[in-house]
Amino acid sequence: METPQLDAAGDLRHLLTLDGLGRERITTLLDAAQALRPHALGRVAAQPLAGRTVVNLFFENSTRTRSSFHLAARRLGADVLDFDVGSSSARKGESLIDTLRNLEAMGADLFVVRHSESAAVAALAAAAAPATSIVNAGDGRNAHPTQGLLDLLTIRQHKGSDFGALTVAIVGDIAHSRVARSDIHGLRALGVGTLRIAAPANLLPAERWPGVEICHDVDSALRDADVVIALRLQRERMEEGLVDSLDGYWRDWGLTPPRLRLARPDAIVMHPGPMNRGVEIDDAVADGAQSVILAQVANGVAVRMAILAQLANRTAP
Known part of the structure; x- marks a missing residue:
């Protein structure tokens, strides 16, 4: 059955979200990323994208995602082509779809898109030429599927492939977090045992997912967790007044060494970055022995290589 992400043959044409992607396809992508990891870390790789053009079309600032897609390609x-929005015709009023079509006319066929509007990337996918593939590098609050995949790969590397045996806690600004949504979709697809989300009441999402436990304090979420995912407080996406003060948020929700001791002794700590140290995470936790945050960053290149390679090798329309 054809979907916005799949072509008529059932091949992955775009990567817009992990929602509905399914265990088998996600596992295949994780396996491909794991196999590409030595190449992602600098060794000579095969050249399946030789002669192809990848455009990083970023309408929001980015360090890790944009850089890792550039290296992956x-x-x-x-x-x-790293598209410079500040000096582009988009500043003169050119529409997003006209920008896409003009770049397609120059021979670009793989687009990595980050945008502040949740519907923008899907609109580009709907307008794309048959041979074009779109990768969502983060759209509004909606989804960040490659971050979700690299998080899943990092968990699998450190905790094994039996996600059903794991308790995962996602803590922080979930309402505004596209990373949290992609992590939740991916973890549920892989059959996670226990999945908890914890945030202040006004930073919990409106969505509810079957089987996902909602915790109203950080301590109950962390208790006996195998994996702890701390989220950035996304002040740029929230209305004023949702957080009374940064000091108060740190006091009530910050991931500190005493709080981390509530989790299992071998629990891993993750964060999608950029980190607000002293707001959502303590230096001793971010840089401590249980942190796998830099492993997440390294895995980002491998995951994005796997995605680009699969999209480039799909059956020609």
Whole structure:
């Protein structure tokens, strides 16, 4: 059955969300990323994207995601265009779809898109030419599927492939977090045993997912957790007054060494970055022995290589 992400043959044409992608397809992508990891870390890779052009079309600031997509595409042999919104015709009023079509006319066929509007990337996918593929690099509060995949890969590397045996806690500003949504979709697809989300009441999402436990304090979420995912407080996406003060948020919700001791002794700590140290996470936790935050960053290149390679190799329309 054809969906916005799949073509008529059932191949992955775009990557817009992990929602509905399914255990088998997610596992296949994780396996491919794991196999590409040595190449992602700088060794010579095959060149499945030789002669292809990847455009990083970022309408929001980014360090990790944009840089890792650039490295992923280059290590697969692609030509890479890092689109500069500040000096583009978008500043003159050119529509997003006209920007896409003009770049398609120049031979670009793989687009990595980050945008502040939740519907923007799906609109581009709907308007794309048949040979074009779109990768969602984060759209509003909606989804960040490659971050979700690299988080799943990091968990699998450190905790094994039996997600059903794990208790995972996602803590922080979930209402505004596209990462949290992608993590939740991916973890549920892989059959996670216990999944808890915890946030102040006004930072909990309106959505409810079957089987996902809602905790109203951080301590109950962390108790006996195998994996702790701390989220950034996204002040740029929230209305004024949702957080009384940063000091108060840190006091009530910050991930500190005493709080981390509520989790299992071998629990891993994750964060999608950028980190607000002293707001959502303590230096001793971010840089401590249980942190796998830099492993997440390294896995980002491998995951994005796997996605680009699969999209480039799909059956030609």
